[in-house]
Each structure stands twice: as structure tokens, then as C-alpha cells.
Amino acid sequence: MKSFVPVAAFAMIAAVPATAQVTSPGAFVAAAGASDLYEKTSSQLVLQSTRDPKVRSFAQMMVRDHNQSTAMVKAAAARAGVRSAPPKLMPAQAQMVADLRRASGADRDRAYVTQQRTAHDQALALHQGYAANGTAAPLKAAAAKIAPVVQHHIEMLSSM
Secondary structure: OOOOOOHHHHHHHHHHHHHHOOOOHHHHHHHHHHHHHHHHHHHHHHHOOOOOHHHHHHHHHHHHHHHHHHHHHHHHHHHHOOOOOOOOOOHHHHHHHHHHHHOOHHHHHHHHHHHHHHHHHHHHHHHHHHHHHOOOHHHHHHHHHHHHHHHHHHHHHOOO
């Protein structure tokens, strides 16, 4: 199979500036929840098939770290009095998961890494933006703690 970059990945890149401007606490919680859900879902999917030890290790870390960030945002939302629906993938994220499901072997691994770069750029913009401009102090603090973790993930992806 040929290597490919899913079209949905480009759609997520285009969404980064808009995501960075999220100011409503509810919108931040929804976007952070969707981001974590995508990271966990895509990582669990690739863990079912990858034979690459670097991809496997990274995907395991994604599940662990994004479970933690989900818990942090949920707790901060509760402290801020923000109610939110359970996380739901955005259409571009759902498309990327579908793209991963269709790929296999090394092509799936390559698509996963490409998607992770895109998703992490978006997540970093989201958390940095809310940490700087958010209106709910507990959520701003959570975003400020999560952003360096996302930055670390981006650094790891640069070597993959």
C-alpha cells in the first residue's frame, strides 16, 4: 500500500487558530474532551496491530496521559461549576479514526504518527490558548498543567 496523509488531518490543522481562541469554559471542556477521546481511541486502535516498538510505546503513553488529562479537566470543570456532556469526537477526528481503521500494517503506523502530530498541535493551541485567555480559573490552571505534557508529546513525535 502507498503511504498517505489523511485529508482530515489537513482539516484539523486549519482548525488550530479557531481552537486557540476558545473562551467559553464549556467550549474548552468540550474541545479538551474531544481531543483526549481522539487520542485514546486512535491509540487503542493502533495498539491492536502495531509491531513497531516506538509506536506501541507512544500509543500506550497516549492512553495513560490522556486519561490523566481527562480526569484533570473533569475535576477542574466541577470546581468551576461547568457542566458538560460526555466527550464526543469532532467530525474531523471521527474521520481520522475511520482512516486508521481502513489502514493496516506500516501504513496504519505512519498514518497514526501523522495524525498525532496534527492532533497534538491542535491540543497544544487549545490548552495554551485557554491557559492564557480562559475565564474559569480552575480550567485555566488545568490547561496550564496539560500544555507542557502535550509539548513533550510533540517533541517525542518529532523523532518518530
